[in-house]
Amino acid sequence: ETGVTQTPRHLVMGMTNKKSLKCEQHLGHNAMYWYKQSAKKPLELMFVYNFKEQTENNSVPSRFSPECPNSSHLFLHLHTLQPEDSALYLCASGPGQGTSGNTIYFGEGSWLTVV
Amino acid sequence: AQSVAQPEDQVNVAEGNPLTVKCTYSVSGNPYLFWYVQYPNRGLQFLLKYITGDNLVKGSYGFEAEFNKSQTSFHLKKPSALVSDSALYFCAVRDSRRDDKIIFGKGTRLHILP
Numbered sequence: 001e002t003g004v005t006q007t008p009r010h011l012v013m014g015m016t017n018k019k020s021l022k023c024e025q026h027l028g029h030n031a032m033y034w035y036k037q038s039a040k041k042p043l044e045l046m047f048v049y050n051f052k053e054q055t056e057n058n059s060v061p062s063r064f065s066p067e068c069p070n071s072s073h074l075f076l077h078l079h080t081l082q083p084e085d086s087a088l089y090l091c092a093s094g095p096g097q098g099t100s101g102n103t104i105y106f107g108e109g110s111w112l113t114v115v
Numbered sequence: 116a117q118s119v120a121q122p123e124d125q126v127n128v129a130e131g132n133p134l135t136v137k138c139t140y141s142v143s144g145n146p147y148l149f150w151y152v153q154y155p156n157r158g159l160q161f162l163l164k165y166i167t168g169d170n171l172v173k174g175s176y177g178f179e180a181e182f183n184k185s186q187t188s189f190h191l192k193k194p195s196a197l198v199s200d201s202a203l204y205f206c207a208v209r210d211s212r213r214d215d216k217i218i219f220g221k222g223t224r225l226h227i228l229p
Binding site: 002006042043050056092094095096102104105106107108109111 | 147149151156157158159164205214215219220
C-alpha cells in the first residue's frame, strides 16, 4: 500500500475511444503528478498540479486531458489516442510547492494499450 | 540545468556480494537527492533521500547511499545483495527552480545472480 491508488491497473482501448485514468492519494499531499513510462525511454513528466491548479504541462498533446477536482484526486482523460501512446502511466503525489526535501510517492501505475 | 546521470544501463552482481549503482548529478545550489526502485509491473518506490547532514544516508531494504559533494555523486550501495533486489533503480534530484519537481535519471537495471 503506497497511499496512492490508481485505477484501472490495465486498460485496452481503441484509437477512437474515450477513457479515463483515475488516481487518488491518501497522504494529505497538495501536489499531484502524471508521468509516462515507455519502454526504453526515460520517465516523462506530463502534468503537475498544486492545490488543484495546473502548474506544469510538459508539452503534452491535447488528446491527454488532465483534471484535478481536489487535492486528493487526479484524472487523465484519454481521447483519440495513438498506438505510440501505449505505456505505463504513473500517478504521484507530494507535499507541493513551498516545501523542502520534497519526496513524491507513486501509485502502482495504469498499463495502457492502444489498439 | 539540473540533471542526473546514471552511467550504467545494467549492473550484474552475484548474490551475497556488495552492490553499487552509480549516480552523478548537476544542480545549482544545494542538491536534494533521491533513490527510487521499481520492481516488475509496479510503480516507483521511494528508497532514501539526502537533504543535508551525514553524507551516508540509510534507507529501506538495507540500502544506503553516499553523498560526495566533490565528485557530485550519490551512489546507491548495499553490503550484501539479494536476488530479490533485482529491479530498476532511479536516481533523482530536486529541481532547484521548482521545489515540487523531481528530475529522474534514465534508470539502471540491477540483476542479482543466484
